[in-house]
Amino acid sequence: MMIAARRLFKDVSDLPTIPAVVSKVVSQLENKLADPDEIADLILSDLVLAARVIRVVNSPLYHRKDQITSVKRALMLIGFKSVREMILTSYFVEGLKDKAQPFDMKMFWLHSFTVGAISRRIARIVNYPDIEKAYLVGILHDIGKVFLGHYCKDEYGRMLTGIRNTSITTHEAEYKYFGTTHSEVGLCLAQRWNFPAEYSDVISCHHSSEMAIADPLLTAIISLADFYNMSHVTADCVAQASIPGHSEENAWQTLTKLGIPLPSSLEHFLSDLDEVYETISGEADLLFDTMTA
Ligand SMILES: [Fe+2]
Ligand SMILES: [Fe+2]
Secondary structure (H helix, E strand, O other), X not given: OHHHHHHHHOOOOOOOOOOHHHHHHHHHHHXXXXXXXXXXXXXXXXXXXXXXXXXXXXXXXXXXXXXXXXXXXXXXHHOHHHHHHHHHHHHHHHHHOOOOOOOOHHHHHHHHHHHHHHHHHHHHHOOOOOHHHHHHHHHHOOHHHHHHHHXXXXXXXXXXXXXXXXXXXXXXXXXXXXXXXXXXXXXXHHHHOOOOHHHHHHHHHOOOHHHOOOOHHHHHHHHHHHHHHHOOOOOHHHOOOOOOOHHHHHHHHHHHOOOOOOXXXXXXXXXXXXXXXXXXXXXXXXXXXXXHO
16 A cells, blocks of 8 residues: 555655754754744744744734734743644645645644644643644644645545545545555655654554554544544545544553543543533634634
């Protein structure tokens, strides 16, 4: 199957790129001991980037009453990791904006942002040590769909029409139509962009969590967040799932082995998320409006 994914990649030269200054800022932000003045200077060397940081930090997402006008203050107030997620997300949304798709990109991003936010929530419940990482990789988990949708637009459109109102998932249909899936194509993208191993793991194994190697817990978190959201929303690019499959059962087992207090079953664990779902989907809407403003 990976051979089919790599073959699709062969002739593509117009993949979105991440500007060098952004990569530099992101790696600086990974470092807890980095100097905020230096990072602020680096961000300010790219005016588009600086404007993005200021815009997002002043958006309703952060519920601030006062206006923030300094990059350094933004860094201190919302933290290095949140700024890292914000910058990367906005570059992905921007870089993929003009790629024509056979599905609604707004629905795609709303699904992605919602899965990111639910992943963050689950990460907190299970004491995962890097909550922001769960959020970011939750947002990026389906990135392979954007590639398949764009470079195989007509065929992907036919596939989506073919599975409308059926119980066939996009993942199953992709394999039938393309001999590969958005998970494998996503893995090729993750490797091209030099993502860390645990990001690649989630992207390639979120529908087969038992295959995760680099960070099985992170993959389990995103697998369950994705399943939860798919069982709540039905739309072209995020179609249908309501009965937990092998991947979700395995993810649940991973959580139960942590030895922390959890609800008695996967069903109860997921239904407890209903309490926060409305707030989370409202935030996803806000994030989409802010990122595309
Ligand atoms: Fe997926
Ligand atoms: Fe998904």
